[in-house]
Amino acid sequence: MKPITLLVVSKPNQSCLRLLEKLPAETRIVVGNQVDMFRDAAPEATVLMNLMLPAALLREVWMMCPNLMWVHSFSAGVENSLFPELIESGVPLTNGKGVFSRSLAEFAFCGMLYFDKKVALMNQQKSEGRWVNIDEVWELHGKTLGIVSYGSIGQACAHLAKAFGMRVLALRRRPGMSQGDPLVDQVYGPGGLKEMLSASDFVAVCSPNAPGTRGLLGAAELAAMKPSAVLINVGRGPVIDEAALVEVLREKRIRGAVLDVFDKEPLPEGHPFWELDNVLLSPHSADHTPGWTDNAMEFFIENFERFRTGEPLENIVDKRVGY
Secondary structure, three states: OOOOEEEEEOOOOOHHHHHHHHOOOOOEEEEEOOHHHHOOOHHHOOEEEEOOOOHHHHHHHHOOOOOOOEEEEOOOOOOOOOOHHHHHOOOOEEOOOOOOHHHHHHHHHHHHHHHHOOHHHHHHHHHHOOOOOOOOOOOOOOOEEEEEOOOHHHHHHHHHHHHOOOEEEEEOOOHHHHOOOOOOOEEEOHHHHHHHHHOOOEEEEOOOOOOOOOOOEOHHHHHOOOOOOEEEEOOOHHHEOHHHHHHHHHOOOOOEEEEOOOOOOOOOOOOHHHOOOOEEEOOOOOOOOOOHHHHHHHHHHHHHHHHHHOOOOOOEOOOOOOO
């Protein structure tokens, strides 16, 4: 096989780019964040990677590359790597699914414990220098976790839930794929969303921003939740109707929310989430563990070796579905 030309759409100062030195020495690697930086190499390029830059830039680079055989999204979400020409083409798209799942699941459980162990109240009493017995803190054991979109993040949540002795309900587009899963007590198809929400003490939303997921949890779905339930979003912000969520949180119609993702990021100044006392907020950083970008690059390097040797690629995305 002749030497491979790899184009990487990225800010040039990303530390994980140094790991590309592990690729075969004859690999031609071009990194840039402007179209002109790829013009000379584009005709020979067979691999294109998007390291978290906008889809419009990726598309411009794509249009200059007549010989591409593979496109990779560094992140698990592919909304920044999908555009009509790629969707219609026969070129496979892969993503970083699974690389960040464990840390996101841990954040989801951080949020559950935050509410059940009344961490906010403990911190308030500490800051005020008050020693007041807290009448009730709760256990996760015996409670029910509902998982919206039972992919790699959802499965990581289910593993932790079972360790805590929780009951697990899972919703996925193709429920048959989880029949017999020992981590799941009951699996639902898309039509069972409200039923699952009404039975859950915690709801972990793990959905990508893809066709059919925007506004998946709107006013009617939030109304189906228990007043004591906590909503957790470690998927993508647009999956939940943000205005509807603000309303139910303000009116205390659910116990609280744990949010790592939002409709608009950074979260705008003055947004209600900043002031609501029943929201635990992360600035889309729940998976920023030490070496998180290195881990994602290592996955790409492993997949590159599969591509180079003619083996099947891992994490091939259904481009029309969006994940």
